[in-house]
Amino acid sequence: MELPTSDEERLSLRRDNTLGSEYERRMEDYSRYFDHASWLVSINLGWDPGVHLQTCGHHLHLDCLKSYLLSLRSQQRQQSIAVDRGEYWCPLCRQLANSVLPLSPQLGESAAMVRSRPTSLPSMVSELTNFLKENPPNTVQSSLSEAMVKAMEDMTNSVQHKYKNKPWATTHQSQSLFQFVSSIARSNLEVELVQRGGSLCTCPGVGLDLPPSLIPKRSCIVPLLHVLAMHGRLLACWTAWRSWQDVSGVCEPGGPPTSLTPLEKEVPILLRDPSALLTQFILLLPLHLDQTYFSSVVKVLYNLLYFQVLVQLSCHMAESERSHWRNKVAGVDSLEAAMAMIVHHLEQSQLYQLYMEEDEASNSLPSTKGKDLDIQVQRLCLPFLRIASLLRHHLYDQPLPEVSTPQSEFVRLVYYLELVTEGMDWKRFNAAVALNWAGDGSTLVASWCEQYAVFAYNSQVAARNFLVDQHITWHQPRLLRLPQDYDKIFQYYHRRQCSQCHSVPRESSICLLCGTLVCLKENCCKQHNMCEAVQHSLDCGGGTSMYLVVTSSYIIVIRGKRACLWGSVYLDSFGEEDRELKRGKPLYLSTGRYQLLEQQWLAHRFDHTNKKWVWHRDAL
Template sequence: MRAAQSQFMESLKSTSSEEVDASTSGEEAYMSAEELLSEEPLVCSLCRDPNSKTPVSFMVLLQSAVDNFTNDALPGEVDTFLDFIKVQLPSTSHIQLPSTSHDESVVIPSIEMLEKNIYQSIQQDMQDNLLHSNSLKDYLSNLSSPSEGDLNKSQNDESILLGKYVESLSRDTSEQPSVSKIARNESTSSKTSVPFASFDGFGPVNCDGIHISSCGHAVHHECRGRYITSLRERYNRRIGFEGGHVVDPDQEEFLCPVCRRIANSVLPPLPGDFSQVHEQMMLSDLSSEVAIDFAGAHALRVAPALSLLGSAASMVGNGRILQGLSLLRSQRMQPSLEPIFRKLCKMYFPDRRDKFSESGRVSHAMIFWDTLKYTLISTEIASRGGKHAEGSVSGIETLYRELESSSGFVMSLLLQVAQSTRSENCLQVLLRFRGIQLFKESICSGVSLDQCTTDTGNQRGFVSTLLKHTGKEITYPDIQFWKRAADPVLAHDPFSSLMWILFSLPLPFLSSVESFLSLVHLLYVVCVIQALITCCGHNQVDVTKLGSSDRLIVDICKIKGESVAAQQYFVSHLIDSSWHLKDVIRRLSHPYLRRCALLWKILKSSVSAPFSDRSHQWDTSSFSMSDGGALECTTGPSVELKEIQELESMFQIPDLDIVLRDKELHSLSFKWFQHFCKASEVRKYGSVLHVTPAIPFRLMHLPQIYQDLLERYIKQQCSECKTVLTDPALCLLCGRLCSPSWKSCCRESGCRAHAISCGAGIGVFLLIRKTTILLQRSARQAPWPSPYLDAFGEVDIDMKRGKPLYLNEERYAALTHLVASHGLDQSSEVLRKTTIDSLFLI
């Protein structure tokens, strides 16, 4: 053991000297990934064996952040389907088998080949549709409200696909005897201590999403397992170990042996078939020439997007395709992915993890994809606070630099993992195909397909109703995802809708520039309509001054005035009444375009290792504070509009006037708004939709003079016990006054409890009497220097000197960026001062 430790320390010293030499060159951050990988091969950070052939995995940190199929079924499917229903609904045990007969000459391709064939069929069908439509008007006219025959066909396709889904689910769960037992005992032994949050769609229960980050170092799976076991044994025997004041071994937390940052899981690289998709993406570029279906270099590509959704929904419901898919056997997830999947399931479903995992209704790819989506969104938000020299680099380049500095390689790696698991078995494929059917009906026809099936009065005949009933009081993840897809498109964030549509489509669509551009345009129109609805309630629109060409604006203002749900759902507190309407709409669409740019950057990247050999040296607390505006956002309206123009040109989006005055889009937007109003009558959404511009993340606004803050909060009473707090702590996220000391009479006012309810375990508190900052991450606490300094730039801890203190904007901006970039557990300065409270580990 000592010899191994000595070898490790020698290698660590040599690695540190190499890193110091590498950090002297500022140009290395822009070296190609191939050069970096060739210079520094991946080595396990624990055993440091350069000759080992065992694959390594990157250490990562996961953080919680704020539907008459029997006529088309194969003979074996009827047995398995009825077995599934009899287990879930015992009252159906008397059902008899119908006679079935089918053509047995069905070719059984691989799932990858099947998706490729579906992709080619969709592309051919789209070309045929667009050839028969001379203009956008002709095509949109074919997407009027569905007739009764079309609706019946959609319901028939739905039942066929869902029948295959239930058959595949039953076939998979029949191999796990414990699943049937769990299903039968579900009503008598289910936990109800923590109910599901009232979010709409699929996502984690107690937070907005899961953020993934990595220091860039790797370990062997076996080495990590032995290391965790050793830490847990020492922890249980009360023997001290390195990082004992920071990590919780029961949660599989450990410090990276190289950089001493926290990790709680590993993510393996997956070289293989997915590299072919990346090669196709690298050969394509948005600046290259793309086929234009309608007149104009920057024509709106809504028609191709609608054609894509319609053709995809038709193809995935084809009986022969589903028949061949049903004959394919399921594959198990790769063992190297099981640790991170278990960790994510525990964070997504804290009280339902075992039931959901063993039920077979948790999609591996869906969880990985949702984690990627949230990490990408949070990266975009974190990049808003940076300052770039005007004229030197564009805002898009600043956005990409944030991607590089925040371990962006792990998102590229997570994308590969999500794509590799999307088609690992029939269940995953059918889940996605069902989603594309629901997206098509919601976007193209303005109809919630699942709601239509329950309104026809024939609930007993639809498989979707049976799937919902089998969940009893639980809404399974597959139903959550399908409800999200069937919701009105205006009810959700456009970028999230784009991500879920890409998730549902066959894999080869990620290599199609035309398809990506079309979908970006379609969801951009959704973003514009949401912004327009929001502006109608902020005195931005004077209907009396609008002409006949602005009919879309007039009609939306009229509908919103009659809809109480729309007035309450679309909210924005960051609209200046002095802004011009079109500038407001463009600024409200800015976050969507920035996230699309980041997504495109990830899709084009083939990097499966750190972007830079010094990526693990990046520290969010090391931003220079000497420059007065180093972290202060100075993006004015003109600079912001310039960046918006760059993004619009990048995605070939036409002028906003063309979008607002398009008569054909008028009817489509009207259909979307009517769909939202109709759905809101029968279903109440759990929250509101905040439509905001790309403003930087900010903590609570603090007064310039500390005396003002002291006089306001020093004598305030606790909201629970009504006594004056001896050591008040001001939450800088929401402004509530808390206490760092735990009391049984007012436990909800404690910093730890408040951080869970306010920031999903993350808390930033200003200690009023000490003037310092308390950083809370679940059970971990760490002090942070005071943002208030005296006239000479010195701190006055506990106010012992009694000098006037003034807010230092640079210090406060550095703290803000640290929180926005989820860097509290990635900052060496924070971790050195971190302690863990064992009281909360019980």
């Protein structure tokens, strides 16, 4: 999106069409139709904002850390860091830090790997069920466990109050906290994916065309997973193994049948986020599982994802297109058979009857050609495959596959994740060949559809709305595109009124994330004793925002409790800044500087690259 410089452009700028706002709406809808104990463990939160961890990679003993922090507290003047909030400088590299991530002795080559003995997928699924039942939490008190608790407290304290004040956060505390814990793992994997350009393609020019320097030199995903797993097992007060059985379709002998019980208040399997389930199962299973077990988890969840995508695409079809698939033989071995099964089961719930006329008139419907439909399926399955590949890469220290083109990313990832192990001709390859069933796939898919049909019978509109936009391909985060000439910005914004106080600010400042005009350092728009720019940084950027001050052309960065003067991204013809616009020279956008600003934002490096921070004391 571009920064609007006219009233027409401003009308077309949408600020609510973000991943964070979409999941916020989805959580509100889920809480309206489903039991809190069920939906809280069906999706992730933390998109706006989340908790991200990065490390400088240096190590120190816990006792040495305590002595070091005591020495910092004893110093009379520490104006640059908040020692009382746990901040300190790394003793080796002098980078700012606010927590310590404990390293478990189980990490590394000395870890005891849980080896796989079964060979077939059904037996592997049964073994995983036993692991979920028999993996007790570690309740032994030690200095390591205390350090892990302290690290979790630091992550919890960094979250904004708007999530802590949600009604379900107190009524269903265990599920809410577990959702928070598993969402931290998901958020850090998503951030790494953003820093890789939004995909796992290794060729230049793909995705955001970001330099490799955005990827952290030292990853802390595995130590983070150990901390999250310890707390996740303490909070898992429900039978997670039953969710695993519902997804896999394999039950113990003498156990409940594979068909799902149609409980109206439970989130249907077809609405549960496969990536959220993946992080939950990984945290609740032993972290040192053999790689074969991990592949089995991914195989089971890919089956669910594949049929979720087909159900979503079927809701976008016109009746004539669904009739084309209805005449096929139902099954789970091919795209044609799978779509026929879905249409056959869901049309009985009258899910397709709603808005049929609008569907007939739509111009963006899936094609009845199997190849075109399979391309859409692969595109919507890629986000899950990327997260699973990053998890495998970190947990088992395996290099990611070489992906030369975006068209080959799906193929390379399904082979990397061992969803497909046999070579085949490119013309025969499709998304359905990656399906692996531990039991009777047709019976399992039919039970998923029957469960959703019960929900659709009672809430037809909600059932359709949940499916239509369940899997969306989002654009990668980026700053607003700025015009080349600074005069366009100055002429449009320097006399523009604030939308809250309806007065012209003395220092008009524009948020580079959403384009909102705020009153900088003024009391007219203060809320809860906090000035507008600081409050907007919390609402829009999770505590981090960049503002272009119109009257000076400078960039101000707000990062938590601090702020700094970053510099200007507009230079004159000689490549010099015009501070406070005193010289009156024409200014032009410096593409290199603006890219540097965006890269520091995406890489979470403001704290390490900018040294002249001041405490803003909520006065900006």
